[in-house]
Each structure stands twice: as C-alpha cells, then as structure tokens.
Amino acid sequence: MTGRPGRTGTTTRGGGQAGAGDLLELVRSGRAVTRGALQQATGLSRATVGQRLDRLFRAGWLREGAGGPVDSPLGGRPAITLEFDDAHAVVLAADLDTRHARAAVLTLSGEILAEHAGTLVVEDGPERVLGELGRWFAELLVKADRPAARVCGIGLAVPGPVDSGTGRVVQPPMMPGWDGYDIRGRLSRALTEHSGAPAVPVLVDNDANLMAYGEQRTGHPDCAAFVLVKVSTGIGAGVVVDGSIYRGIDGGAGDIGHIRVGTEALCRCGSYGCLAAVASGGAVARRLAESGVPAESGADVRELLAAGHPEAAALAREAGRRVGDVLATVVTLLNPGVLMIAGDLAGTPFLTGVRELLYQRALPRSTAGLDVLTSRWGDRAALIGAGALVVEYLYAPQRVEERLRALGV
Numbered sequence: 123m124t125g126r127p128g129r130t131g132t133t134t135r136g137g138g139q140a141g142a143g144d145l146l147e148l149v150r151s152g153r154a155v156t157r158g159a160l161q162q163a164t165g166l167s168r169a170t171v172g173q174r175l176d177r178l179f180r181a182g183w184l185r186e187g188a189g190g191p192v193d194s195p196l197g198g199r200p201a202i203t204l205e206f207d208d209a210h211a212v213v214l215a216a217d218l219d220t221r222h223a224r225a226a227v228l229t230l231s232g233e234i235l236a237e238h239a240g241t242l243v244v245e246d247g248p249e250r251v252l253g254e255l256g257r258w259f260a261e262l263l264v265k266a267d268r269p270a271a272r273v274c275g276i277g278l279a280v281p282g283p284v285d286s287g288t289g290r291v292v293q294p295p296m297m298p299g300w301d302g303y304d305i306r307g308r309l310s311r312a313l314t315e316h317s318g319a320p321a322v323p324v325l326v327d328n329d330a331n332l333m334a335y336g337e338q339r340t341g342h343p344d345c346a347a348f349v350l351v352k353v354s355t356g357i358g359a360g361v362v363v364d365g366s367i368y369r370g371i372d373g374g375a376g377d378i379g380h381i382r383v384g385t386e387a388l389c390r391c392g393s394y395g396c397l398a399a400v401a402s403g404g405a406v407a408r409r410l411a412e413s414g415v416p417a418e419s420g421a422d423v424r425e426l427l428a429a430g431h432p433e434a435a436a437l438a439r440e441a442g443r444r445v446g447d448v449l450a451t452v453v454t455l456l457n458p459g460v461l462m463i464a465g466d467l468a469g470t471p472f473l474t475g476v477r478e479l480l481y482q483r484a485l486p487r488s489t490a491g492l493d494v495l496t497s498r499w500g501d502r503a504a505l506i507g508a509g510a511l512v513v514e515y516l517y518a519p520q521r522v523e524e525r526l527r528a529l530g531v
C-alpha cells in the first residue's frame with residue numbers, strides 16, 4: 123500500500139493516481155461497487171472515475187449490476203452497482219497427472235462450461251502430451267459453444283516442481299523428458315494449431331499448489347494459512363499464505379513426497395526411503411500387488427477403497443500414519459487453519475491414519491485451531507485453481523493498462 127498521505131483507502135501502486143486497473147480490482151473484490159464508492163476509495167474526481175470506467179465498459183470487462191441500484195455512500199440518488207463481466211472471455215485449464223489428464227473451459231468466475239478427462243501419459247513427453255491437450259481444448263471450446271478468439275489464457279497443473287517465472291518444470295522425478303522444456307510456448311502453439319486461437323498467456327504451476335489455491339479461494343477465503351496434501355501416484359503439498367501460493371525461491375516448496383522417512387524402499391526419484399516410496403497411492407498399489415491384489419496405480423487403489431476392499435483400507439490407513447507423521451512437522455512450522463487431504467487415497471482410512479499420528483506428534487498448540495478436511499472439489503480442484511490463477515494474473519492492476527491499450531480502449 124503506497125497511497126499518498128491524507129488519502130485513506132487508496133489502492134494506487136507506486137504513489138501514482140489510481141488507474142483503470144485499480145478501479146477494476148476494487149469492483150472485483152467487492153470493496154467498492156458504485157461510482158461514489160470508487161471516488162471515496164481512490165480520491166479521484168467523479169469525472170476521472172467516469173473516464174476510467176468508460177474504458178472498462180468499452181473493453182467489455184465491466185457491466186452494470188443485475189442487483190439494481192443501492193444507496194449511494196455520498197448521499198443523493200441510489201447508485202447503480204458495477205460488476206465484473208465474467209462472460210467476456212473464457213479460460214482454459216488442464217490438470218496433468220502421470221497417466222491421466224483433465225481439461226476444461228471455465229468462465230472468468232470459475233464455472234466449468236465443458237470438461238474432458240482421459241488417458242494422457244506424461245512419460246510420452248511434452249511435445250506429444252501438450253499437442254494432444256491443444257486438441258482437447260479445441261474440442262472443448264466447440265462443446266462449450268465459445269469461439270476460440272474468446273480465450274484469454276491457459277492454466278496448466280503438472281505433477282512436478284515448477285519455476286513459475288519461466289513456466290518450466292525443474293528436475294521433475296515423475297516427468298522424464300520435461301526438464302526445462304518450454305511448456306508455455308508449446309501449449310499456446312498447440313491451441314492455435316487446433317482451434318485457430320491467437321497466442322495467449324500460459325501459466326504453469328504444480329498440481330498441489332493449484333489444488334490448494336482453488337480450494338482456499340472458493341471454500342476458505344478467510345483462512346490465512348492453508349495447506350493441501352495430494353496423495354495420488356506421488357505425494358505433494360500446496361501452501362496458500364494470505365491468499366497467495368507460497369512457492370519458495372524456485373518452486374520447490376511443498377515437495378514433501380521426497381522427505382526421507384528412514385525406510386529401505388526405492389523411490390521413483392532414484393533415492394531410497396522417501397515418504398512417497400512407502401505412503402503414496404503408487405506405494406500402496408505395489409504392496410497390494412505383492413500380496414496378489416491386482417493394482418498398479420493410485421487410481422486402482424482408489425477403486426479398491428471405494429469398493430471397501432479391507433486390505434486396501436488397512437494399507438491406506440498405514441500410509442496415512444506415515445504421512446501424518448511428516449505433517450506434524452508441517453503443521454508445527456506453518457500453523458495452518460486448514461489441512462486438506464486430496465487425491466486418490468483421500469478417504470476415511472487414510473484420514474484416520476493421518477489424524478492418529480498428527481495429533482500424537484504435533485504440539486497441541488499447533489493443532490488446537492486446525493481443521494483436517496477432505497477436498498471439496500476433488501478431481502476438479504486443480505482446474506478451479508488454474509482458472510483462478512490465470513484470471514488473477516490477467517486482471518491484476520499492473521497488467522490491466524497494457525491489456526486495455528492492446529484492445530485499443
């Protein structure tokens with residue numbers, strides 16, 4: 123906050139006057155939704171607020187609210203409310219798992235308009251996988267009845283650590299052939315090839331990060347420290363602090379699957395004794411296969427758990443205890459209000475195991491205000507988070523001016 127002295131409530135950045143982007147932000151956040159409230163919040167004159175709003179109307183980003191007039195804070199006639207027009211563009215989102223992917227077209231407020239899930243093998247490499255995703259997106263736009271020209275951006279969740287500055291994955295244990303690859307460029311090109319859409323911004327992030335972001339924003343917006351742990355073929359955690367994804371210095375934060383827990387088991391990353399080697403969906407599947415139950419992946423374990431398979435349930439609970447032991451440290455370090463368990467193993471047996479060890483090992487002080495929950499959005503959480511991240515990026519005040527100029531308004 124760098125507003126000028128004497129102008130309380132201004133949201134300008136860098137000490138300048140509030141621009142169109144700042145006004146849009148005030149409307150989107152619900153902090154000021156009438157012309158009068160915008161004048162009060164920014165200190166701008168009525169005429170200047172009007173000029174800036176006109177640009178946002180011409181771009182199609184703002185509209186007058188359906189809710190009708192409300193009493194004006196400046197007195198006088200009831201004021202017309204303003205709202206973000208969430209239908210002027212769409213976002214594409216995809217969530218890549220190791221052998222499976224999900225993609226969707228979303229409105230700017232996160233409603234899924236069309237969705238597809240299917241087999242897509244990350245090990246086939248980025249060229250092929252991202253090309254196929256471009257084809258899925260083109261088909262989904264047709265299904266959602268939205269022209270390709272309306273796409274404003276793409277959000278992609280991947281099962282590995284991402285340098286969000288470059289959108290490239292960094293030494294991902296489960297994504298051979300993807301290290302350092304230009305995911306953004308390839309995915310944008312693939313969309314153009316299959317749909318004719320112009321080049322659009324592509325944001326890439328870790329799947330657990332985007333799941334955490336999606337769940338926190340839609341279900342726990344007031345939770346200042348939120349942790350989500352995804353336990354599927356691998357194990358990863360996403361952390362949202364004060365409404366933003368916490369990534370660490372280069373995207374490595376939350377990669378708890380490769381914490382050593384002192385066992386002899388070989389992990390997919392090439393090391394021995396990782397948490398993921400003994401407590402992931404993949405590890406449980408291996409244990410089941412060794413005792414003659416056909417299972418290869420976290421998804422297979424999920425099916426067995428859903429069918430109430432007793433051995434799968436016992437192994438899931440044991441895996442939960444292993445993860446709960448590590449989470450006791452996580453919870454002590456971060457003091458979150460919500461710890462959400464998601465992914466293939468997220469069910470009663472696993473959660474029971476997590477709770478057993480978590481409450482036994484963590485300080486009572488750090489678990490007193492903690493809710494341990496399962497995911498609200500399930501398999502869609504990363505799509506919701508990816509869509510929201512793209513919208514927050516594109517409509518951030520510092521980017522709005524440049525985008526409005528590009529639109530010629």
Ligand SMILES: [Zn+2]
Nearest residue numbers: 380389391396
């Ligand atoms: Zn490992």
